[in-house]
Amino acid sequence: MDPGLVQNLAVLVLAGFLGFVVISKVPNTLHTPLMSGTNAIHGVVVLAALVVLGLGVEGVFNKVLLVVAIIFGTINVVGGFLVTDRMLAMFKHKPAGGADKEADR
Amino acid sequence: MSWLHDMALINSLYIVAFALFIYGLMQMRGPRTAVAGNWVAAAGMGLAVAATLLIEGMGNWLLIGLGIAIGTVISIPAAYRVKMTAMPQMVALFNGLGGGAIALISWAQFRDTAGYAHEPVHAVIASLFAALVGSISFWGSLVAYAKLQELLPGRPMTLGRAQQPVNLAMIVAAVAAAIVITTGGASGWWMIALLAAAAVVGLIVVLPIGGADMPVVISLLNALTGLSAAAKGIALDNTALIVAGMIVGASGSILTSLMAQAMNRSIPAIIAGGFGGGTTTPSSSG
Structure with missing residues (x-):
């Protein structure tokens, strides 16, 4: 078997356990922002689109598919982090009562 | 330099x-x-x-x-x-786009490499897994978005008795297409068949789920997109994708079960609705 693959599988398994540990104890109120935050992190797929398009593909249709993939991935990343920030801003200002304005938007 | x-x-x-x-x-x-x-x-x-x-x-x-x-x-x-109250469907939409991106990348690669010819077998399998799960996540998330945004009725929509057989047939079709592609030199239609079958699975599994259970489903689809990204990372030998994707896959699964617990719902009960295992009755147990 390809030694690179074995290494990658090791990283995969360790990252899986890490993911379990990191999220196992969180307050209920943070569930939705965490879902949104992890959602933004898997926007990392944009890297795959960058690599495949950047290292060259033949054909107009393939290029169109990959540009659309980059657009999708970018929306996932940028939108994901911004939306998470807006959700978390509600926690930040809650004691001062500043969350009302944010909630009305 | x-x-x-x-x-x-x-x-x-x-x-x-x-x-x-x-x-x-x-x-x-x-x-x-x-x-x-x-x-x-x-x-x-x-x-x-x-x-x-x-x-x-x-x-x-x-x-x-x-x-x-x-x-x-x-x-x-x-x-x-986006309004604060509309956040869950926005997350669903962003999540779906991530899954869609993976499906599109895998499709473009398939077309560019003449059906993954000359690619190592593990990369082909990982790419096909990523494409399949990415497509399920894309279409499932679109339904979740449409339901919460009230573009589709929030009530459960099923195919009735056909639900289970259709689900099963689509999963079998997707796996069969994946096997044909792995053997090498498959025509482009096999990849389209795989993506389409996965799309149907994504649609008909999420359509029967009621609006109240949707946040849990979105979290589940989020975890699936993460797994799909990790698989794509294995295929492309890209550590950043593997780590980030797998962390989301694992933490998303935990988060899904925590959310279900907080709502007094069980994940099998929610998903069973999608597979035709009786209608779900949100909040009756809560």
């Missing part, structure tokens, strides 16, 4: 990037540090993108710039204009 394009440097930058993802996520466990944590993770993402653009032989800069520019221009107003 050849050292700038050295894979060792790029992989080191990836290590810094996923360390930032993990640290950011850890900070997001507490309300006080969460805002900063989100930006730490975002910085990690920026670094990962920058490192990727350094890879030797990168080209098509115009198209890359165009894609990033259009994505940014669409997402900023979308993220700021």
Whole structure:
């Protein structure tokens, strides 16, 4: 078997356990922002689109598919982090009562 | 400046990037540090993108710039204009786009390499898994979005008795297509069949689920997109994708079960509705 693959599988398994540990104890109120935050992190797929398009593909249709993939991935990343920030801003200002304005938007 | 394009440097930058993802996520466990944590993770993402653009032989800069520019221009107003109450469906939409991106990348690669000819078997399998799960996530998330946005009725929509057989047939079809593609030199229609069968699964599994259960489903689809990204990372030998994708896959699964617990719902009960295991009755147990 390809030694690179074995290494990658090791990283995969360790990252899986890490993911379990990191999220196992969180307050209920943070569930939705965490879902949104992890959602933004898997926007990392944009890297795959960058690599495949950047290292060259033949054909107009393939290029169109990959540009659309980059657009999708970018929306996932940028939108994901911004939306998470807006959700978390509600926690930040809650004691001062500043969350009302944010909630009305 | 050849050292700038050295894979060792790029992989080191990836290590810094996923360390930032993990640290950011850890900070997001507490309300006080969460805002900063989100930006730490975002910085990690920026670094990962920058490192990727350094890879030797990168080209098509115009198209890359165009894609990033259009994505940014669409997402900023979308993220700021959405009402707080509409956040869950926005997350569903963003999640779906991530899954869709993976499906599209895998499809483009399939077309470009004449059906993954000359690719190592593990890369083909990982890519097909990524495409299948990505497509399920894309279409499932679109349904979740449409239901919460009230573009589709929130009540459960099923195929009735056909639900289970159709589900099963589509899963069998997708796996069969994947096997044909793995044997090599398959025609382009097999890949389209795989993506389409996965699309039908995504649609008919989420359509029967009621609006009240949707946040749990979105979290599940989020975890699936993460797994799909990790698989794509294995196929492309990209550590940043493997780590970030798998962390989301694992933490998303835990989060899904925590959310279900908080709502007094069980995940099997929610998903059973999607597979035709009787209608779900949200909140009756809660």
